[in-house]
Amino acid sequence: MPETPGDAGPPTGPGEGRTPRRLWFARKDTGLGFGPVVWQGRAATYLYLLLVLVAVVTYSQLSLTAFVIVFYTVVYFSLVVLTSDLLKDWPPGR
Numbered sequence: 384m385p386e387t388p389g390d391a392g393p394p395t396g397p398g399e400g401r402t403p404r405r406l407w408f409a410r411k412d413t414g415l416g417f418g419p420v421v422w423q424g425r426a427a428t429y430l431y432l433l434l435v436l437v438a439v440v441t442y443s444q445l446s447l448t449a450f451v452i453v454f455y456t457v458v459y460f461s462l463v464v465l466t467s468d469l470l471k472d473w474p475p476g477r
Contacts, residue, residue: 392432407466417467431459 407424408417419425442448444459464470 386433406468408463409467417463417469427462430457 394445405421407419407421407427409420410416411418419428425475435452438455442451
């Protein structure tokens with residue numbers, strides 16, 4: 384069957400043929416940083432804040448509290464990076 388001019392054919396490269404993923408976090412229009420744009424991003428943000436609050440109230444040793452809060456923060460910001468368009472142009476020069 385001959386291909387028509389508008390037919391792109393089957394996907395040939397990575398990422399082709401996929402539906403675009405929905406971003407949980409996006410760049411803010413004003414100010415710095417990212418903000419949640421869908422309910423999943425807001426739920427992750429509220430869960431992070433709740434876990435930090437529970438860690439502050441629950442743990443009695445300051446070093447343990449600091450370790451847990453740093454761990455939660457690293458996990459949360461990793462989630463923000465992976466579910467936002469921050470890595471869209473990564474690596475540079477691509």
